[in-house]
Amino acid sequence: MNFVVEPSVLKSGAVTVPGDKSISHRALMLGGIAGGQTRVSGFLDGEDCLASLAALEAMGVRIDKPAATEIVIQGAGAAGLRPPENVLDMGNSGTAMRLFSGLLAGQSFTSQLVGDASLSNRPMNRVIKPLTMMGADIQSNDGKPPLVIHGQKLNGVNYSMPVASAQVKSAILLAGLYSSGEVVIHEPVITRDHTERMLGFMGVKVNRGETRIIMRGGQRPMGARIQVPADLSSASFVVLAAIISSDAEVTISDVGVNSTRTGVIQILKAMGADIKIQNVRLFGDEPVADLTARSSSLQGIDVDPALVSLAIDEFPALFIAAACAKGKTRFSGLGELRVKESDRISTMAEGLRALSVAVDETEDGAVVHGGTIYGGKVKSHGDHRVAMSFAVAATVAKWGVLVEDTDAVSTSFPGFVACMQSLGANIQGEQDSVVNS
Ligand code: S3P
Numbered sequence: 001m002n003f004v005v006e007p008s009v010l011k012s013g014a015v016t017v018p019g020d021k022s023i024s025h026r027a028l029m030l031g032g033i034a035g036g037q038t039r040v041s042g043f044l045d046g047e048d049c050l051a052s053l054a055a056l057e058a059m060g061v062r063i064d065k066p067a068a069t070e071i072v073i074q075g076a077g078a079a080g081l082r083p084p085e086n087v088l089d090m091g092n093s094g095t096a097m098r099l100f101s102g103l104l105a106g107q108s109f110t111s112q113l114v115g116d117a118s119l120s121n122r123p124m125n126r127v128i129k130p131l132t133m134m135g136a137d138i139q140s141n142d143g144k145p146p147l148v149i150h151g152q153k154l155n156g157v158n159y160s161m162p163v164a165s166a167q168v169k170s171a172i173l174l175a176g177l178y179s180s181g182e183v184v185i186h187e188p189v190i191t192r193d194h195t196e197r198m199l200g201f202m203g204v205k206v207n208r209g210e211t212r213i214i215m216r217g218g219q220r221p222m223g224a225r226i227q228v229p230a231d232l233s234s235a236s237f238v239v240l241a242a243i244i245s246s247d248a249e250v251t252i253s254d255v256g257v258n259s260t261r262t263g264v265i266q267i268l269k270a271m272g273a274d275i276k277i278q279n280v281r282l283f284g285d286e287p288v289a290d291l292t293a294r295s296s297s298l299q300g301i302d303v304d305p306a307l308v309s310l311a312i313d314e315f316p317a318l319f320i321a322a323a324c325a326k327g328k329t330r331f332s333g334l335g336e337l338r339v340k341e342s343d344r345i346s347t348m349a350e351g352l353r354a355l356s357v358a359v360d361e362t363e364d365g366a367v368v369h370g371g372t373i374y375g376g377k378v379k380s381h382g383d384h385r386v387a388m389s390f391a392v393a394a395t396v397a398k399w400g401v402l403v404e405d406t407d408a409v410s411t412s413f414p415g416f417v418a419c420m421q422s423l424g425a426n427i428q429g430e431q432d433s434v435v436n437s
Helices: 021-033 047-058 094-105 125-133 166-176 194-201 232-244 263-270 305-310 315-323 335-339 344-354 384-395 407-411 416-422 432-436
Strands: 002-006 013-015 037-041 062-067 070-074 110-114 137-141 144-150 157-160 183-186 206-208 212-215 225-227 249-256 274-283 286-294 328-331 359-362 365-369 376-379 401-404 426-430
Touching: 002 384, 013 416, 021 037, 021 047, 021 070, 021 094, 021 166, 021 194, 021 225, 047 062, 047 094, 047 407, 094 110, 094 125, 094 144, 094 166, 125 137, 125 157, 125 166, 157 166, 166 183, 166 194, 166 212, 194 206, 232 249, 232 263, 232 274, 232 286, 232 315, 232 384, 232 416, 263 274, 263 305, 263 315, 315 328, 315 344, 315 365, 315 384, 335 344, 344 359, 344 365, 344 376, 344 384, 384 401, 384 407, 384 416, 384 426, 416 426
Parallel strands: 013 249, 037 225, 157 183, 376 401
Antiparallel strands: 002 401, 002 426, 037 070, 062 070, 110 144, 137 144, 183 212, 206 212, 249 286, 274 286, 328 365, 359 365
């Protein structure tokens, strides 16, 4: 699939975006091992989370899906997971692979986790190391998937994480539910805290400091009703479309605004974006709000590296904001972007250059020279967020833009094309053969 986008006049309106990917994965995994039933609404019916769902079903968890975004999980309880008959396919999802590593390290059986070409190239030692310290036995392909996990009796751990990663933190916490001792985790900087919040919401005692988490091992979550907020990461593409448009105001409802995720709003506001956060309330332990974004005149800035972990998935969108801003925007401290679904520093720099925007790439960031976006052909490198970023950029381009290899958009934002079309974007998803003919 490719996106074919023509210059568009964005119109004002109200949209919804799908459920939060991180929270949907966690609801499945914690619901899957909980005592009792967990009902999830607002579930992200995207390929990444469906990979987690299928893996739990393959281990004997009963999951009903009365509607695409509603799931009912009959928790398997302590020691309730059954050995899977086949390999567990995590698809494109780093979150699924890393969180399941933790969940499966303390089971009484062996499991094997595989992924697609992108995931098979992503680093796994960051979870293997702390889990091994807890007693896990995990074999990898030189630090990369596939992973073979021989379930072991686990002990506690006191671990200072060298990389800021919510996935690593969460893997340790999930393993901790099966460990005999206490788990103490020190983060280098604060990262998304959905696991800690959901554990607490499901009755697990977690003692939290700013960047230190302590959890007694062997606790069992209890089933709960979980309402998943709309994903701020997906909402960011709509916010971006609105702020770079010439005259539009767009509202997105029920968006997760957990402060460990809102770096994107802080950065865009520092660039001069008009974004309002209204009607803040809670879905369980997660704050949500309605976001309203209006056409804005953006200025280049030096992005504060302290905000990187709070906006880790939004840099592709922020690179586009920078391309639409007046002057230079400097990004630094983005080393982790090189090991996401693609090397996002280089894929974004390459794509922007293809649209005639000047970018100086550095080892851990880039300088984006704001200016006119012309037309052209952009490779997404199979990265969902890169594909969506360029689709949005294309709405303000001078000429048409072809974004190649966009299938992965359905991992996180099914309905992206329809959502953008509803706002007046001239975007079509076309099969390669149609485009090439
Ligand atoms: C995620 C954490 C982040 C993020 C990913 C989802 C999570 O990864 O990039 O899309 O759900 O925990 P890291 O924690 O590895 O930075």
